[in-house]
Amino acid sequence: MTEHDALIFLVALATLLGMARLLGEVARAFGMPLVVGELIAGVLLGPTVLGRALPDVFQWLFRQSTPQKMLGAYTTVGVVLLLVVAGLEVDLGIVRRRGRSAAFTSLLGMILPLAGGILLGFMLPDSDMKNPNQRLLFALFIGVALSISALPVIAKTLLDLGLFKTDLGLLVMSAAMIDDSVGWVAFSMLVGPMQGNSVEFHKLLTMGGLSLVFVAGTLTAGRRGIDRLLTRFADELHGGRVLSLVILLALIGAAITQALGIHAVLGGFVVGVAIGDSPSLREQTRATIHEFVTNVFAPVFFASLGLKVDFIHAFDFRLCALVFAVASVAKVLGCSVGARAGGLGWRESIAVGFGLNARGAMEIILALLALEAGLLKEQLFVALVVMALCTSLLGGPAMKRLLYRAQEEDVVALLRRGGFVARLNATTSRGAIEELVQILEPRLGHLAAHARNQVLEREQMAPTGLGDEVAVPHAAIEGLEEPMLALGLSSDGIDFDAPDGKPATIVFLLLLAPRRLDEEVRVLASIARSVIDPRAREQLMEARETEQVLKVLAESAQRIAEERRARGPALADI
Incomplete structure (x- = not known):
């Protein structure tokens, strides 16, 4: 590497990072995922735009051998760390506790897209393939690619909709965790054969055995x-x-799987799962890791995709429409039927299907790795990228329309029937839950002890700190006929393991009737909207009587409703 090579690499890296971050923020301002702006940055800097307008500049920046390899090494580290972030989202405890519902949803949500993708792979003409001699491998890859979901995108969608801490949100996350885990293991088994012209089943079995040994060892003794x-x-x-x-x-972990002949991304993903499953890793630490990777490595990685393909020349509407239709219909149908078999109503089941249909960054990473391995033509790579973006943008609005169709439960009315503690004596989340359950005990009667245990168990499984010093511990209570709500205030704050690391000064305790996921969504949405305004939170902390609290919450809800009507519907509301 010469000094000139180093100069070109630094200029190229700065250009990619700067443009990707700028357009990512523009995309976010319009209510779209960051990855949309980052991909557009790559298209503008790649052969699609810059290569046509200023070919000499494009060649100097991105097509010189040594700097190009250095940039490739940077993006390799980036893709491994992106899979670590995805792994951190996996909570094995949640997967175990979701049990039957998650298993049904995930199983059918993988089988139908896998079958649809394999069928599509065999039906596409030879002209759509890089190497027609790899038909079986090509079909297997398409099946795996269409069956996977995008954990980070799904988690962000659920957070934006206020569903992340709900039972429905946990079900979606559990199914996505299973999908991603199985999908990345399956893909890693295909990477080796991608370098050849045929699938050798004894090698696939060896890869599968090595993958299982690595995954099992990392998630047991390693964890x-x-x-x-x-x-x-x-x-x-x-x-x-x-x-x-x-x-x-x-x-x-990435080096180990690479040495075993399995792709490095599997090592990053599994190590991320093992780290994320540690009780000692706090939500604030997860957020720090996520911010670092998504602001430093991810923009360059996604922008670099635009350097590899001329998106105008490689765009094939027929392929894009076909891939999107097969991927979406199979995924939504499979997950919906699975969720319904797991005990959900049809409307909630379809919402789960649309939530898990988001492919996002994970699909794009798969497509890029297959393109680099020589398995895909540029046209199919573009079709997979388009499908990933469209399914990610569709998930949020579809879930919102399906789940928020009914009038939200009025938090003021619920609290009027519930209870209020002006100053909690508790200093821990357990103590706060016990204190608030005690306030509701006259209405709960013999259900009080059961309610306390259920909320504590759920809090241990998924902490309910929302951030901004607000927490909403909640659970479904067998035998309860209608929702109950209690509010407690703490001047010193109580640790509910919020993503922003702030202790909760405002604690809502919510008890719900079982198997009413739509009701849970509406109540939590009403609570969130009532305290989203910083002024409302400040006024709540000054309240001493129930009527003062009710007045603050009612005025806050009215302000938010007026603001939403004034600005009209927008993508940012999704």
Whole structure:
């Protein structure tokens, strides 16, 4: 590497990162995912636009051998870390507790797209393939690609809709976790054969065995070792130290799977799952890791996709429409039927199907790796990218329309029938839950002890700190006929493990009737809207009587409703 090579690499990297971050923020301002703006940045800087307008500049920046390889190494690290972030979203405890519903939803949500993708792979003409001799491998890849979901996109959609902490949100996340885990293992088994002209089943079996050994070892002994490490140094691992530890472990895991002949992304993903499953890893730390990767590595990676393909020349409407239709119909139908078999109503089941239909960044990563392995033509790569973006943009509005069709439960009316504690004595989340359940005990009667245990168990499974010093511990209580709500205020704050790390000063306790997921969504939405205004939170902390609290919540809800009517419908509301 010469000094000139280093100069070109630095200029190219700065150009990609700067343009991707700028257009990513523009996309977010219009209510779209960051990845949309980042991909557009790559299209503008790649052969599609810059290569046509200023070909000499494009060649100087992105087509010189050594700087191009250096940029490729940077994006390789980026894709491994992106899979670590996806792995951190996986909570094995949630998957285990969702049990039957998650299993049905995930199983059918993988089988139908897998079958549809394999069928599509065999039906496409030879002209759509890079190498017609790889027909079986090509069909298997299309099946795996269409069956996978995008955990980060799904998590963001659920957060934006206020569904992340709900039972329906946990079901969607559990099914997505299973989909991603199985999908990445299956894809890693196909990477080796992608380099040849045929599928050798004994090699596939060997890859499968090595994959299972690595996954099982990392998620058992490896997970316990990581947890002990984080626990032992919990007080010392702050900021950059914990970030360094996570990246170090991820690179080691990626190197191991690469050495085994399995793709490095599997190592990053599985190590991310093992780290994320540690109770010692706090939500604030997860958020820090996520921010670092998505602001430093992800923009360059997604922008670099635009450098590889001329999107105008490679755009094939027939392929784009066909891939989108097969992927969406199979995924939504499979997940909806699975969720219905797991006990949900049809409307909620279809909402689950649309939520899991989002492919996002994970699909794009798969497509890029297959393109680099020589399995895909540029036209099919573009079709997979278009499908990933369209399914991600469709999920939020579809879920919103299906789940928020009914009038939201009035938080003021619920609290009027419930209880209010002006100053909680508790200093822990457990103590706050017990104190608030006690306030509702006259109405709960013999259900009080059961309600307390259910809320505590659910809080342990999925902490309910929302951020902005608000927490909503809640659970479905067998035997309860209608929702109950209690509110407690804490001047010192109570740790509910919120993503922003702030202790909760405003704690709502919500008890719900079982198997009414739509009611849970509406009540939580009403609570969230009543305290979204910082002024309302400040006024609540000054309240001493129930009537003062009710007045603050009613006025806040009215202000928010007027603001929404004034600005009209927008993508940012999704």
